[in-house]
Amino acid sequence: MATAQEVQQxxxxxxxxxxxxxxxxxxxxQLGDMAEAVLKxxxxxxxxxQAVVQNGLAEDQDFSSEIDYQLIGFFVATREIVKEMMASGxxxx
Amino acid sequence: xxxxxxxxxxxxxxxxxxxxxxxxIVYPPLIPSIGTSLGFSGAAATVAGAAALxxxxxxVAGDKPADILKNAxxxxxxxxxxxxxxxxxxxxxxxxxxxIPAGTSAGGTAPVExxxxxxxxxxxxxxxxxxxxxxxxxxxxxxxxxxxxxxxLGVAGVQALLSSAGASQIAKQGxxxxxxxxxxxxxxxxxxxxxxxxxxxxxxxxFGQSAFTTDAQGNVTGAGYTATPEIVGYQxxxxxxxxxxxxxxxxxxxxxAPLQAGAQSLFGLGQNYLGSNLGQPLTDMSKTYMASQAxxxxxxxxxxYMNSQVxxxxxxxxxxYMNSQVxxxxxNLGQSxxxSQAxxxxxxxxxAYMASQAxxxxxxxxxAYMASQAxxxxxxxxxxxxxxxxxxxAADYIAKQQALLAPTQENQLALLQNKLQQQGRTGxxxxxxxxxxxxxxxxxxxxxxxxxxxxxxxxxxxxxxxQQAQFGAGLLSQGLGLTQGQQLAGAGLxxxxxxxxxxQQLAGAGLxxxxxGLTQGQQLAGAxxxxxGTNLTQGQQLAGAxxxxxGTNLTQGQQLAGAxxxxxGTNLTQxQQLAGAxxxGQGINLTQQGQQFGGGLMSQGAGLLNAYxxxxxxxxxxxxxxxxxTIGLENLAQQPMTLGTQIGAKTTASAAQAGGLLSKGITDxxxxxxPSNAFSASGNVLSGxxxxxxxxxGLNSLFGIKTYTFNPTTSQLVPV
Numbered sequence: 001m002a003t004a005q006e007v008q009q010x011x012x013x014x015x016x017x018x019x020x021x022x023x024x025x026x027x028x029x030q031l032g033d034m035a036e037a038v039l040k041x042x043x044x045x046x047x048x049x050q051a052v053v054q055n056g057l058a059e060d061q062d063f064s065s066e067i068d069y070q071l072i073g074f075f076v077a078t079r080e081i082v083k084e085m086m087a088s089g090x091x092x093x
Numbered sequence: 094x095x096x097x098x099x100x101x102x103x104x105x106x107x108x109x110x111x112x113x114x115x116x117x118i119v120y121p122p123l124i125p126s127i128g129t130s131l132g133f134s135g136a137a138a139t140v141a142g143a144a145a146l147x148x149x150x151x152x153v154a155g156d157k158p159a160d161i162l163k164n165a166x167x168x169x170x171x172x173x174x175x176x177x178x179x180x181x182x183x184x185x186x187x188x189x190x191x192x193i194p195a196g197t198s199a200g201g202t203a204p205v206e207x208x209x210x211x212x213x214x215x216x217x218x219x220x221x222x223x224x225x226x227x228x229x230x231x232x233x234x235x236x237x238x239x240x241x242x243x244x245x246l247g248v249a250g251v252q253a254l255l256s257s258a259g260a261s262q263i264a265k266q267g268x269x270x271x272x273x274x275x276x277x278x279x280x281x282x283x284x285x286x287x288x289x290x291x292x293x294x295x296x297x298x299x300f301g302q303s304a305f306t307t308d309a310q311g312n313v314t315g316a317g318y319t320a321t322p323e324i325v326g327y328q329x330x331x332x333x334x335x336x337x338x339x340x341x342x343x344x345x346x347x348x349x350a351p352l353q354a355g356a357q358s359l360f361g362l363g364q365n366y367l368g369s370n371l372g373q374p375l376t377d378m379s380k381t382y383m384a385s386q387a388x389x390x391x392x393x394x395x396x397x398y399m400n401s402q403v404x405x406x407x408x409x410x411x412x413x414y415m416n417s418q419v420x421x422x423x424x425n426l427g428q429s430x431x432x433s434q435a436x437x438x439x440x441x442x443x444x445a446y447m448a449s450q451a452x453x454x455x456x457x458x459x460x461a462y463m464a465s466q467a468x469x470x471x472x473x474x475x476x477x478x479x480x481x482x483x484x485x486x487a488a489d490y491i492a493k494q495q496a497l498l499a500p501t502q503e504n505q506l507a508l509l510q511n512k513l514q515q516q517g518r519t520g521x522x523x524x525x526x527x528x529x530x531x532x533x534x535x536x537x538x539x540x541x542x543x544x545x546x547x548x549x550x551x552x553x554x555x556x557x558x559x560q561q562a563q564f565g566a567g568l569l570s571q572g573l574g575l576t577q578g579q580q581l582a583g584a585g586l587x588x589x590x591x592x593x594x595x596x597q598q599l600a601g602a603g604l605x606x607x608x609x610g611l612t613q614g615q616q617l618a619g620a621x622x623x624x625x626g627t628n629l630t631q632g633q634q635l636a637g638a639x640x641x642x643x644g645t646n647l648t649q650g651q652q653l654a655g656a657x658x659x660x661x662g663t664n665l666t667q668x669q670q671l672a673g674a675x676x677x678g679q680g681i682n683l684t685q686q687g688q689q690f691g692g693g694l695m696s697q698g699a700g701l702l703n704a705y706x707x708x709x710x711x712x713x714x715x716x717x718x719x720x721x722x723t724i725g726l727e728n729l730a731q732q733p734m735t736l737g738t739q740i741g742a743k744t745t746a747s748a749a750q751a752g753g754l755l756s757k758g759i760t761d762x763x764x765x766x767x768p769s770n771a772f773s774a775s776g777n778v779l780s781g782x783x784x785x786x787x788x789x790x791g792l793n794s795l796f797g798i799k800t801y802t803f804n805p806t807t808s809q810l811v812p813v
Contacts, residue, residue: 007118010115036123038130039123039130040126069146070147072113077113080119
């Protein structure tokens, strides 16, 4: 279990990475929504991967046909962190 | 999982697992959602979700839920949890039926159901063969325990394990061991939770003093502060000012009401303009123009003309004429005449005659006669006769006559002498007067006769000399005449032969000239024919070229005319479409202008409305200023409580770390106790629990135990 400090550090690193790469926060929120949608309907997983690839975050060969729940968790967590940072003004829309 | 995020870089790749773990914190519904996605419900969904999120569980589509949980248990992530949930029916009754429950060990394998007969056989193998690898492997498959663990149990332990009574005992002991270790974990968690309790510190400043209250267990039950009298005095005075300001604000609405009415009027007018489409007629008209194909007939006609091949017949005919070889027969005939050698026989014959030597025999014979010396013997003979003088001829004549007469005379002398001797008178001589000598008469007579003969001979010798010269001259003359006659005849023959040859050669020259003339005549005629044929062909080809040019010009003329028509049509269409576009632009502009006008009215209305609200907001300024100042004073008074909280947070973090270390010590102790419970499936489970931080969270969740952590960002305790 991560400590609060570790969680905070991860948030800061993630936001720094997003800013450094110039990623669109809304795009990350949308991918997080799609990741959560996969949990309700597994058949959406290919579309979710396609969206990740189309946004330039990964390439087709990076994925297998199996549902990667860490990947799902990553994008859901990113969505939540981005939302939180946008609400606090630390990350622009 | 093979993720290679291009833009996030290596940091994301190396931290994705921890970020995924954070997901459960920043978004608690995630784990049960994943578990539900995997086909679980309730507590099992939480366990399976945590396993999948941690990456320890297989999430291949189509996996059975039990397999997912088993795999999670094998990975040690959810060890212990499966034991707990097995009683809920997922693997219900497994231990009683001789199957060790799933998730029995860290590093073990899922159990396999064996029949009683197989169990008996396994027990027999243990007794007879001991714990050899193959037997241990079979028992490991049956029990789910690792071979190392089985080896530690020994033969007796394994046999006991294999017996049904032993299995039951193992299950029971396993449960007890699980409970013991779970209790230890719970205790550790409680210690850790106690250590993380928030312990604020009392702080006093010149503006106020903090005031925290706690219960008997040390839990914070209340937090507050006390402002200094100075601050309270300021706040009271500001409160009076705020009262007045609020009254002014309440009266402002009525004062600014006209602005609101004006704004509403402008809004209504502006909305009418905004909804207008003044340029619609123009845009509608423009669409017609923009869709216009007015020039289409011209372009079509132009295309037809551009494709015209009207001059094709002429060009075809011209090509045919250009390929014409009409004069070819004449040129061929001319070539054959040019190559003619018709006079060749005559020239050959003439050459033969010119080379003739027909008179050669006559000239040869003539040359032979001309060289003749037929009279030479006569000439030689005559010359020989002419070589002696008459005296020599006379002398030769006398000598020869005397020689002829000598024998006879000598014979007569001898006879006379013989006669005188016989007559004895040989010595007798008779004088004869003068200077003649005395001799006998006979002798005298004799000599007289001899002298007389010589005289006669001498006379005859002169005549003989003359006759010989005449004879020689006659012979010479005859010889010369003979030679001259033959040479003259040869010259005549030579002349005849030469004339004959000359005549024949002249005749040959005549023939040769005739042959040459004949050949030249034919060749000249051939050249004339060749020239006529060539001219005829050239004439036709030139005529063909003329026709071809006329056809090409005709086609080009029509195609150019077509291009011109096409261009005119295109320009016409474009002009209409451009006019349409212009109309469209005008219509759009007109609409936009109307809407902009409406927008301007709306903006003016908004300005009035803004002024309405600004005025009212401004009316609040005295009140808000007083209130803001009061809040600032309150914050000053609140600082002691904030500082106390922050200091307490730092103290709590240190205590939490100490508690965590103590919890770890207890957990490690449980692990040390593990070997004594190794044969117990539940013991293995608890041991596995100590290997994963995630397990503690799962267990706590299942057992209803909550842990908290302090969030320095929000200064709040949040459930973990």
